[in-house]
Amino acid sequence: MTTRSCPCGLPESYDGCCGRYHAGACAAPTAEALMRSRYSAFVMGEVGYLLRTWHPRTRPARLELDPGMRWTGLEILGTTDGSAFHATGTVTFRASFRGGSLHERSRFERVDGAWVYVDGEFLS
Template identity: 85%
Template sequence: MNARSCPCGLPKSYAECCGRYHSGTAAAPTAEALMRSRYSAFVRQDAAYLLRTWHPRTRPTRLDLDPGMRWTGLEILGTGDGSAFHNTGTVEFRASYRGGSLHERSRFERVDGAWVYVDGEFPAQS
């Protein structure tokens, strides 16, 4: 990945991919796009975006990100619903970081037409 490519792993620049969601000039059209943009926000330490895209029902009052955390890649393992035609969706993913990985099945809902992260579960490692 070069310095200008998007951290989410899609073959686009950050500006034409997740950057436009982070800046607020566009909204993620699918649950997967929101999940990818949230991963990129973790990479870029953008706590404000993460809180803004968290469901009001489950959003923490603050988010302290570890400045030493180095995310190294995102792999989408599966999706369920979450398109422009749905109000809920799930995205299962593996996010790698220096020294390990996080495997989560995240739930998303629409609030006022925008996708937001609700919560996640951690599937048993196989």
């Protein structure tokens, strides 16, 4: 059991927040929750989770994370749809890392009832 705070920025423990999604205990209920859990998966090196939550039509065959990358924070800038009542949604965010940040609008869809990442558009 991990009691440290979740990398996604919410005031919960990793196990009580994104860790439960990574472990497969349940699925992220919204596009934003999936976005946060995917950010945490990058921080924690959870490649299997990243691939499982990637849309089958856009998922890469493999994914290698840069072991030197140090993610330092996530800021959700906006969401469109993506709730339990939607089939699609977008999340605009800024993910900071040592030396810079990534600003993206990500698209999500439901596949067999579960939210998955489709693709993203880098923003300036």
